[in-house]
Amino acid sequence: MAHKFKIGEIVKVYEYYADMIVKDYYFGVIVDVDEYRFERGPHYIYRLLPNDEKVGRIGIQTAEEFAIEEIQQ
Numbered sequence: 001m002a003h004k005f006k007i008g009e010i011v012k013v014y015e016y017y018a019d020m021i022v023k024d025y026y027f028g029v030i031v032d033v034d035e036y037r038f039e040r041g042p043h044y045i046y047r048l049l050p051n052d053e054k055v056g057r058i059g060i061q062t063a064e065e066f067a068i069e070e071i072q073q
Contacts, residue, residue, distance in 0.1 A: 003033050003044040004065055012069040013048060013061070027051045027071070028061065 005011055007030050015024045028048035036043045044065045050057055 003035065003042075003046075005030055005033075005046065005068060005070070007031065007033065010071055011048070012071055013050075013063045014067045014069070016067065026054075026057065031060065 009030050010027060011030060013026055013028050014022050015026075017023050028050040030046050031049050032047040034045045034047070036045070046063050046065065046068060048061050048063060050061055
């Protein structure tokens, strides 16, 4: 199974608190994808360049696939 998002794609990324409540979101460009294989199947971690800088969000960020949403046009 291939990853859901492509390198170069602009996406909406959600940040969560530890109890999975949405804390914030930002838009970013996917620059790389890492694949990890487990018994239940592959797991993808995306590296993103965010559209803005905030405290704690400077430079390349990482996000799991469930936290990323395609931008509807």
